[in-house]
Amino acid sequence: AQSVSQHNHHVILSEAASLELGCNYSYGGTVNLFWYVQYPGQHLQLLLKYFSGDPLVKGIKGFEAEFIKSKFSFNLRKPSVQWSDTAEYFCAVNAEYGGSQGNLIFGKGTKLSVKP
Amino acid sequence: DTAVSQTPKYLVTQMGNDKSIKCEQNLGHDTMYWYKQDSKKFLKIMFSYNNKELIINETVPNRFSPKSPDKAHLNLHINSLELGDSAVYFCASSQVKVSGNTIYFGEGSWLTVV
Numbered sequence: 001a002q003s004v005s006q007h008n009h010h011v012i013l014s015e016a017a018s019l020e021l022g023c024n025y026s027y028g029g030t031v032n033l034f035w036y037v038q039y040p041g042q043h044l045q046l047l048l049k050y051f052s053g054d055p056l057v058k059g060i061k062g063f064e065a066e067f068i069k070s071k072f073s074f075n076l077r078k079p080s081v082q083w084s085d086t087a088e089y090f091c092a093v094n095a096e097y098g099g100s101q102g103n104l105i106f107g108k109g110t111k112l113s114v115k116p
Numbered sequence: 117d118t119a120v121s122q123t124p125k126y127l128v129t130q131m132g133n134d135k136s137i138k139c140e141q142n143l144g145h146d147t148m149y150w151y152k153q154d155s156k157k158f159l160k161i162m163f164s165y166n167n168k169e170l171i172i173n174e175t176v177p178n179r180f181s182p183k184s185p186d187k188a189h190l191n192l193h194i195n196s197l198e199l200g201d202s203a204v205y206f207c208a209s210s211q212v213k214v215s216g217n218t219i220y221f222g223e224g225s226w227l228t229v230v
Contacts, residue, residue, distance in 0.1 A: 034218075042224075043221050043222060044159075045221075046220070051216035052216075088157055090159065094219070103164055103172050104151075104159075104219055108157070109157045
């Protein structure tokens, strides 16, 4: 069965610090990879996604992620975080299920707290 | 314009009641989903419909019954609510493509069973 692991449950950073959130998945086939962000009390918003091509993808709000196929990883990075980045971050994989319709398999999320 | 909208946003109800959450998407997508987020923030798919046809039905109690009257709507009906049903329920939609499948979420419905 497919699974997604996010190694950090809670990350606490000061403003302007650099961020890297780890994500590993287990699935041998073709996958689509996503990072979603959930601000407190809000819904999931897509930060970025990887389908194919350049393994370094850039998303909104200065976030980027790198797909390393050999490591089954898709880590999220941001060079300088802001207080407004405080949120829960979810890595997700869209794997095959009965054809091209896939469902998202989520990691357990990483809570990011940025201190002003 | 809200792309995926669900109502109600907040719902507090007693055990044993029956309730429905409605979802509509105006993106023209052919696939809609219901996800459940538990108190530990863990997200898991419940159902998936493609062109009104049930595609995915994870191990969800049969008290939960999705209904898709058309491609743009996927409602979730829950019978005999239990305390453990308290969660946030997210509707989502996507247009399935060979190149990739981006799923867009609604704002969530916070269900509290007391």
